[in-house]
Amino acid sequence: MNAVSRAMWNPIVAKEYRSRMRTWxxxxxxTIYIVLLGGLGWAVFSAxxxxxxxxxxxxxxxxxxxxxxxxxxxFQVALLAFITPALTAGAISGERERQTIDLLFVTxxxxxxxxxxxxxxSMSFVVLxxxxxxxxxxxxxxxxxxxxxxxxxxxxxxxxxxxxxxxLGIAFSTLFRRTLAATVASYGAAFVLVVGTPVxxxxxxxxxxxxxxxxxxxxxxxxxxxxxxxxSIATNQSFQGYGVRYPNGGFAVSGPCVTQPGGGTLCSxxxxxxxxxxxxxxxxxxxxxxxxxxxxSGWQYWQASVVMQLVVCAFALALxxxxxxPVRRLRLRRPPRPAVAE
Amino acid sequence: xxxxxxxxxxxxxxxxLDHVSFEVPEREIFGFVGPNGAGKTTTLRILAALxxxxxxxxxxxxADVTKDRDKVHSRIGYMPDFxxxxxxxxxxxxxxxxxxxxxxxxQRRQKIVDDLLALIGLSERKxxxxxxxxxxxxxxxxxxxxxVHDPAxxxxxxxxxGLDPRARVEMRxxxxxxxxxxxxxxxxxxxxxxxxELCTMIGIIDHGRMRATGPVAEVIARLTTGRRLRIKxxxxxxxxxxxxxxxxxxxxxxxxxxxxxxxxxxxxxxVSEILLALTSAGVQVTSFSEIEGGLEDAFLKATSEEVx
Numbered sequence: 001m002n003a004v005s006r007a008m009w010n011p012i013v014a015k016e017y018r019s020r021m022r023t024w025x026x027x028x029x030x031t032i033y034i035v036l037l038g039g040l041g042w043a044v045f046s047a048x049x050x051x052x053x054x055x056x057x058x059x060x061x062x063x064x065x066x067x068x069x070x071x072x073x074x075f076q077v078a079l080l081a082f083i084t085p086a087l088t089a090g091a092i093s094g095e096r097e098r099q100t101i102d103l104l105f106v107t108x109x110x111x112x113x114x115x116x117x118x119x120x121x122s123m124s125f126v127v128l129x130x131x132x133x134x135x136x137x138x139x140x141x142x143x144x145x146x147x148x149x150x151x152x153x154x155x156x157x158x159x160x161x162x163x164x165x166x167x168l169g170i171a172f173s174t175l176f177r178r179t180l181a182a183t184v185a186s187y188g189a190a191f192v193l194v195v196g197t198p199v200x201x202x203x204x205x206x207x208x209x210x211x212x213x214x215x216x217x218x219x220x221x222x223x224x225x226x227x228x229x230x231x232s233i234a235t236n237q238s239f240q241g242y243g244v245r246y247p248n249g250g251f252a253v254s255g256p257c258v259t260q261p262g263g264g265t266l267c268s269x270x271x272x273x274x275x276x277x278x279x280x281x282x283x284x285x286x287x288x289x290x291x292x293x294x295x296x297s298g299w300q301y302w303q304a305s306v307v308m309q310l311v312v313c314a315f316a317l318a319l320x321x322x323x324x325x326p327v328r329r330l331r332l333r334r335p336p337r338p339a340v341a342e
Numbered sequence: 343x344x345x346x347x348x349x350x351x352x353x354x355x356x357x358x359l360d361h362v363s364f365e366v367p368e369r370e371i372f373g374f375v376g377p378n379g380a381g382k383t384t385t386l387r388i389l390a391a392l393x394x395x396x397x398x399x400x401x402x403x404x405a406d407v408t409k410d411r412d413k414v415h416s417r418i419g420y421m422p423d424f425x426x427x428x429x430x431x432x433x434x435x436x437x438x439x440x441x442x443x444x445x446x447x448x449q450r451r452q453k454i455v456d457d458l459l460a461l462i463g464l465s466e467r468k469x470x471x472x473x474x475x476x477x478x479x480x481x482x483x484x485x486x487x488x489x490v491h492d493p494a495x496x497x498x499x500x501x502x503x504g505l506d507p508r509a510r511v512e513m514r515x516x517x518x519x520x521x522x523x524x525x526x527x528x529x530x531x532x533x534x535x536x537x538x539e540l541c542t543m544i545g546i547i548d549h550g551r552m553r554a555t556g557p558v559a560e561v562i563a564r565l566t567t568g569r570r571l572r573i574k575x576x577x578x579x580x581x582x583x584x585x586x587x588x589x590x591x592x593x594x595x596x597x598x599x600x601x602x603x604x605x606x607x608x609x610x611x612x613v614s615e616i617l618l619a620l621t622s623a624g625v626q627v628t629s630f631s632e633i634e635g636g637l638e639d640a641f642l643k644a645t646s647e648e649v650x
Contacts, residue, residue: 011442019430100426103487106390106415107443327394327411 011109012117013124020125033079033129037072037136044071065143070234072137073154076130077226080162081194084126085186088169090179091118092324097179102326111325115317119170126162130155146234153302154233161226164309165190167316174320193312197225201243206294208246215292218243223296223304224312232289232301343368343495343526344389349398351384351550358384360550361398366528366543368494371521373541373558374530375641381550382530383423386497389528390420402495416444419488423500423530425480427472433459433483434468437490444491458486462516478509485516496520498529502536514540538562538637546644553644558637565640571616573602574629582625589619603633 020026048064092115095101104114140146169186176182201222208216222228222243231237289300296304344366351359359381366372376382387393389400391411399406405413428436434455441451459465462482467475472483481501488496501517502510514536517527531537537544538558545555554561575582579597586595586604591612594605606612613632620627 011439014442015428015431015435015439018435019428022430098426098428099422099424100428102387102390102392102422103420103426103440104443105392106418106420107440107491108412108415108445109443326392327408 010113010117010120012104012114013121016117016121017124020121026125029083030129030132033083034132034136036079037076037133040075041068041072041136041139044068063145065140065145066234068143069137069140069146069151069154070231072133072140073158073230073234074227076133077158077161077194077230080126080129080158081165081190083129084122084162084165085169085183085190087122087125088118088166089173089183089186091122091170092173092320093176093179093182094173096177105326112321115170115174115320115324119166119317122166122169123163126166127159130159130162150233150236153300154230157226157229157233157302157305160306160309160313161194164193164312164316167313167320168193171316171320171323174323194225194227197222198227205243205245208244214297216244217291217294217297220295220304220308223291223301224308226305226309229300229302229305236289343370343403344372344528345399345401346385346389347399349385349388349400350396351381351388351393352396358550359388359395359398362547362550362552363398364545364552364555366526368526369521369524370543371517371527371529371541372543372545373537373637374528374545374547375532375534375537375637376530376547377645380547382547383499384550385547386420386422386499386528386530389414390418390497391415392420416491417494419491419493419496421484421488421496421498421501423503425484427480427483429471429473431472432469433464433472433475436472436483437486440487441490446491454490458489461489461519462486463512478505478512481505481509481513482516485513489520494524494526496525496527496529498527500530500532502531502533510536534637534641544637546641548645554640562637562640565643569606569608570633571604571606571613572629572631572633573604573620573627574600575602575620576626576628581623582620582627585619585623585625586616589616591616601629 045064045068048067092101095104095114105111137151140151165186168189169182172182172185172189173179176185201218204219206216206219218228228242291297291299291301291304296307299307346362346364348361348363349359350357350361362381362385364372374382374385384393388395389402389407391407391414394408399408401407402414403417405417407414428439431439437455437458438451441454442448446454455468456465459468462485464479464482464486467479472480475483485498485501488498498517502513505513510533517529517540521527529537529541541558543556544558544561546553546561554565556564573582573586579602582602583595583597586592586602589606591606591608592604593607596603604616606616617627617630620630
């Protein structure tokens with residue numbers, strides 16, 4: 001067995017698979033997941049068919065597909081934001097509560113492999129859920145409007161989001177001795193990541209420079225959330241209207257921008273009525289769902305989001321690996337001086 | 343095999359271990375005795391390289407517990423004072439999991455697990471979920487887990503805690519068998535009579551300080567000085583006490599509901615003279631025996647005052 005195989009299939013992974021799949025909880029979780037996702041798909045499709053939810057009457061087949069995909073992929077992220085912390089928040093703290101962690105430390109398995117094994121087994125379950133959802137997502141192709149690459153990008157963003165939430169869960173599980181505290185912290189982090197960062201863009205938008213030649217972009221941190229990238233993938237549009245503030249006090253909160261045939265971008269709406277800020281057409285280099293300016297200028301939203309989330313993953317993994325060992329080789333503080341015998 | 347030199351561990355201002363030193367030669371069973379909070383578990387955790395000492399050194403088979411952790415882990419089998427079992431795993435899978443964690447080859451693991459289960463008498467429970475075992479059987483499974491990589495040293499923290507008398511006897515027999523197989527064992531326990539029978543060496547620790555250490559008989563002899571007689575008489579005890587108290591060899595007389603305990607100084611002649619004094623005065627003696635000085639006395643003595 002080579003190093004990669006050993007890492008992928010360490011004893012922790014095998015044990016976790018065995019334990020997890022022996023209970024009724026896993027099949028039940030999978031069933032509920034599919035029922036919820038399928039139920040939402042059916043509800044959205046019914047609403048569109050019956051002209052409900054204000055979809056209007058002039059929807060084409062491709063609109064059906066796009067709308068259905070948007071709802072499904074966002075709902076899938078929301079479901080995973082609930083499931084993933086539950087899978088990982090007790091990974092290490094649970095071992096502590098069961099008092100099995102010391103027994104692992106005295107074996108030859110390194111602490112990093114413990115973290116890696118826990119992560120891998122949790123993420124395998126997430127991947128299983130994603131695979132299970134493929135038949136539901138494939139219904140989108142019946143209507144069109146979504147290409148295969150969009151689907152792949154969306155699943156990539158979803159998977160990386162689950163990985164980030166999983167690693168944050170493990171980091172909190174390593175930091176906190178109690179699973180309850182780790183779970184609360186993990187859900188808090190999931191909320192901040194998925195919902196908090198887009199809200200940040202609304203509360204603290206980027207100030208638009210009147211002399212700038214490029215379209216404004218929302219604060220980079222907002223792209224950490226999978227919501228904007230997934231919307232961008234689903235609609236193939238960017239969001240220059242979101243998260244930017246105009247010099248005269250206009251505050252753009254909505255209005256996706258669409259690529260014009262001539263290569264420019266038209267951002268509809270966005271400005272506050274009566275403030276004199278028009279929707280504008282620009283001939284800048286920005287096109288499609290790319291970010292127009294800022295740290296990730298020229299990047300697709302999903303690319304920026306994946307990179308940012310992977311940075312968070314690396315930080316969470318490093319933190320877990322530092323905190324977990326019972327005796328740390330790298331010290332941040334000077335050890336106390338030995339007591340003097342009386 | 344095990345050497346501990348001036349081991350010290352402090353938590354803030356609290357000193358858990360204060361320059362603890364002892365040595366355990368190969369193939370010995372070292373009983374580690376002390377009241378709750380004395381520092382037994384802290385010492386064992388340091389020896390298991392799970393805790394870093396504030397000062398001092400400890401070696402397992404020459405490997406420094408603070409520097410050669412991998413070597414130490416390969417040489418020790420650690421059994422803490424809790425079970426540490428997983429639900430949803432059978433006994434066989436539980437042991438196989440730890441064998442895999444010790445990176446034993448897959449082809450060998452099955453045989454190792456079967457041999458261990460035979461050693462601790464759990465072969466017929468191999469397919470049972472480990473979490474559903476009784477306390478005594480769980481303890482045995484945990485001992486098997488500590489043995490899975492065939493370590494030379496066993497660190498057992500309260501292995502008989504909470505076990506019924508039968509399970510204790512079984513555990514004791516297993517430990518004797520392990521000693522016969524060449525293992526060096528450190529065992530912490532509160533059950534002193536059992537340690538007397540099981541251990542070859544003893545260490546008494548209190549408030550983080552090692553009060554006495556050495557071969558069991560030597561420590562007991564060192565710590566217990568006075569001889570005691572247990573006397574049962576028919577009828578009122580006052581008469582017997584009145585005869586015993588003035589005798590020059592008698593140092594102290596205590597009366598309980600069932601018996602009289604008399605502390606004395608002297609040899610066997612003195613013992614016979616005491617008995618003669620009682621019987622010649624017409625006291626009907628029904629039982630007359632000397633109380634053997636034991637580990638319990640030594641422990642009480644050691645933990646009540648400082649002993650060099």
